[in-house]
Amino acid sequence: TARELLAAVRAHQAAVLPHQHVSLARIARRTGAGALFDTLVVFDVATDVAGLKRPGDTLAVTGIVNEGAPHYPLTLVVERTPDGRPRFNLIHDAELLREPGVREILRTFTRTLTDLLTRPDAPVGGLAS
Structure with a gap:
């Protein structure tokens, strides 16, 4: 349901919040990916x-x-x-x-x-x- 989706997004955001300072350029370099x-x-x-x-x-x-x-x-x-x-x-x-x-x-x-x-x-x- 929409409620479950929003709860999952909220939980994911809380989990990655400690890493919000990591730049996209650094993520791209680390993953070897092109455009993210x-x-x-x-x-x-x-x-x-x-x-x-x-x-x-x-x-x-x-x-x-x-x-x-x-x-x-x-x-x-x-x-x-x-x-x-x-x-x-x-x-x-x-x-x-x-x-x-x-x-x-x-x-x-x-x-x-x-x-x-x-x-x-x-x-x-x-x-x-």
């Missing part, structure tokens, strides 16, 4: 600019802007809006992925995430179908 993946998921957890300021700070953060271009054909960025809702942005390499396909990926992602949250006891194969 071509998709990136980023969770933006520092969007609360006011929350970054501490008592006594003399340097103020006035805004955070991501102006860099990812080096992956497809990047999913998960941000929090000022009112606390999640916002999902797909950044893609237009030379490799066409806009209609990227929109369909985002729709499928949204349906799947919605199903995970609203139907946790559904079989995984039935999500977003």
